Amino acid sequence: MKSRRELIMALGAIPVLAACGGEAAPPAKAEPTKAPAAAAPAAPAPTTAPAPTTAPAPTAVPAKVFKVGLVTDVGKVDDKSFNESAWNGAKAGAAAIKGESKYVETQNPNDYKKNIQQFISEKYDIIVTVGFLLGEATIEAAKANPTIKFIGVDQFQGAVVENLAGLIFEEDKAGFMVGALAALFSKSGKVGAVLATDVVPPVWRFGEGFRAGAKYAKATTDIQIVYHSTVGPEKTFSDPEWGKATALSMIDKGVDVVFGAGGNTGNGALYGVADRKDKGVVAIGVDTDQWNTVPEAKAVLLSSGMKIIDLGVSDIIKAASEGKFKGGNITGKVGLAPFHDLDSKVDAAIKTKLEDIRKQLDAGTLKTEVKPAKG
Amino acid sequence: MTRGRFLFVLGCIAGLVGIAEALRSPDVPAAVVAASMLATTLRFATPLTLGALAGLFCERSGVANIAIEGMMLAAAFGAFIVGALTKSLAAGIVAGMVVGALMALLHAWLSVTLRVDQIVSGTVINIMAAGVTGFLSTEVVRRQAISGAGLLPAWRVPGLSEVPVIGPLFQQQPIAWVTLALVVVAHLVLFRTAWGLRVRAVGELPRAAHAAGVSVARTRYAAVMVGGAIAGIGGGYFTLEAVPVFEPMMTNGRGFIALAALIFGGWTPAGAWVASLLFAAANALHINAQQFGIPVPAQVVGMFPYVLTIVILAGAIGRVTPPAAIGQPYVRD
């Protein structure tokens, strides 16, 4: 993230800003007298031209900095979960093409449209919207602004809009892999999943994929799946205490592999497993390789069911900068994270079996049979 | 809370455990399910009980408290950040109590001294706590990459904690133990000490208390701040006992369920405790039923505490009587 100072520099001096009213102050207008530190090397000089290799994107004027904006779902860009992952992707993508990136965090679902509009009116080149709830607002914005590229994370596109890429993930496959790993690794024959509400389709697909995978790998496995559905979608991802209590309840009943999926609620399950380290139980994380994001659970983290949002987003941004943007659905990568600390505990037979399952899933010879959403 | 209601609620909790037993898959021993249900219930009940006790001292003195949520959230943050910076869990707990008491001081100052409507004051505290903790967690915790000080270690009851199956019940973390003790202490303080009598007096008949030489304002300040400190322990539960991190809005409405438990329990410590246990048991059942593959409708469980509270407020299962002077600022003649 940029330092606050750089931001101020980029904004230019206040009088300019005040004077230009409705429009943004382009960085070039900064008055050197009002910006004493303008010479600081850290400040992004407006002269920073895009790399010469950058192909002329349809909207980008030559020598113009490519701008990437991101609108979160209700939540923050540092949520250690999907918003953060998408933001990391936007930052990485923008950095790779020497562009700049900014975010707006949605505080109320009624603001989706307005927050997207913010980047449109500032003439951003690519706008990333995160979460299936923003799907409709993103389609509308994309249709109204054909020169801007949109990336909708977790947004399935029913019909192709040329300038809108829906970055979707087969969470059921990731869940399937995780479920298979859990069932194969479990000594007690009992595995569990602690999830946010089943109303949220990606969460549902992770959970049901887990069920299918565990059953496929070892039909006798006792599979315990618990969704946090007693609270609304605005609360279901931010309840680590519930996640932990649920994980402990499973461990009490002999579960020795717990999959935690659902923002901070799922992270709570990882903390719960870490709490019972002495019992030899292990946890499986979600979305990113949580060995990196939840250091407290490193010692018990077997793997993570990854849904690689950051890479997906940054790849599309790079493609867009090269003029290779394509509308419609783009399926991002899913898979298992490395076993890290527990690598030596995973038998070669399990690794082989998992590899086999992965290949079959990729080839389509094995299906998860999970519906896209509950109900 | 009358003895009959008390037993009725305990019966309900036993019933919920019984349902879990009935639903269990045959390969899980009954004792394991019962022990697990109780463990989960106790865990969920801890912050609810602390929140309800916080509200108890406040409301018994005649100051309505809808700000339990805000006090716990602010304290959860205070406990986390001080614990993280000092790397001392004890300092974190103390900080949580101090933050809780400071929020309560604000509540007392507004509602006792300035005679601002107590519900308004509570609303201010709730909005403020959400905003400030959200702002600081982004601008300080995440920006400086501050990581927590870990979790409070479990305290084991020698001998009992080694027993199979029920052992885990006797290896709770400190705040869970303290909560149980606080229920007893709160009862003794409120009903067996002179100070407790004064608190109840200013909550029921402030004028009479004043005539008897009790300072209404000072007593209310003290009671509200004691409540705030207890809410502070409740906040500490989230970031020092449950999980080693702070997340925005992590109290997730439990302050309001605690308020419901307080009312449900008829403004008594034991009543608030069993009500918290009942609400917690409902959630524990929801988790257990799902584990056994039984789809209990989530909304029914989610509504449970609130519907029960309304039913009991409406007098359907025996009436509860709030402290008579609650909500009213005391103006000396």
Place this chain on the structure above:
Amino acid sequence: MAPARPGIALRLDAALVPVLAIATALVAGGAILWAAGPQLEGPWLGLQFVAVAYLSLLEGAVGSRDAVIDTVLRAVPYAFSGLAVMLAFRGGLFNIGAEGQLTIGALFAAWAGFGLDLPAVIHLPVVLATGCLAGAVWGGVAGLLKARTGAHEVITTIMLNYIASQLAAYLLNGPLRDRSPLNVIAQTPKIAEGARLPDLVPGMHAGVLLVVAVAVVTWFVVWRTTTGFELRMVGANPDGAAYAGVGVVRRMTWALGASGLLAGLAGAVQVAGVNYRSTLGFNVGYGFDSIAIALLGRNTVSGVLLSSVLFAALRTGATKLQFRTQVSADIISVIQALVLLLVAAEQIVRWLYRLQAARAVAPAGDDEGREVAPVTIGSAETARTSK
């Protein structure tokens, strides 16, 4: 202790405190922004940062035609729910349940919008009326409980908020869910074209006019009818009202029902004018905001309208503030809490700016008690004894 009717001079004074409160809260918020800004890197950078933040806020709220429309549209539900809270306040009742009533209003308005097949002329009125009715029932339950059993409305409305959100979760995943194959969201289908509010100007629906009309009606009912007089009497002095022969029980039910009606209308207008459907989780946050708006508006109709515009402006401008500064938008909540604090405890403002107390003879705080009818269990007792 006699309730005083503010004269013209006092009305100016009444406006002075909120204005000073807002200014003070902005200064305090600025100090927080300054602390979060780059003040360590240069003496002027911190101040520049604050200035940029606030100018962005202003620009985002009113800096362009779109911004103004956004602010106005956001103010619409605030105004309805603020009036709802105000109405109950005037009857001495604290409606914390605007959020639940709004949720229920939106749900049933959406149902009327997609479930009923009606000619366009009456479809829109039916949708709005259904939302009103649903909200009125939800508020009326709390009113009835209060009147019949003395159950405190603060508690029952908080509980009813949670019940409403659970009910919404059930209905939006069950009977009212949009069953089209591509839908993965807990939401209703879109309402019929004829059930939608027409645009007043492009991008701004006619709900704005409805706000004005409803505000006038509310003002008339509360201040110019017998019902309203009785309502205010119950609010100011329930014992006296009962003594004077006012049916306190009936008035309380009526007040919370009418309050729920306005909140339900807020939900219905969001459905008919903005979202064209009801979606789970879209009605969060209105409850406490509307309380703040009613208080900031001093429980007057004009005050509520102005405060709803202010709150809408703060929330609308927050996007640009965050876009420019990349600072946490929670700063807006902090500012709102400070405004509310300073308006509620106006002694702080008076002390800060060395203003004289509004009514010098009344003991400190009592004037506040009259501005905002005190909410006491006492009135519940009255209800019980008068049964």
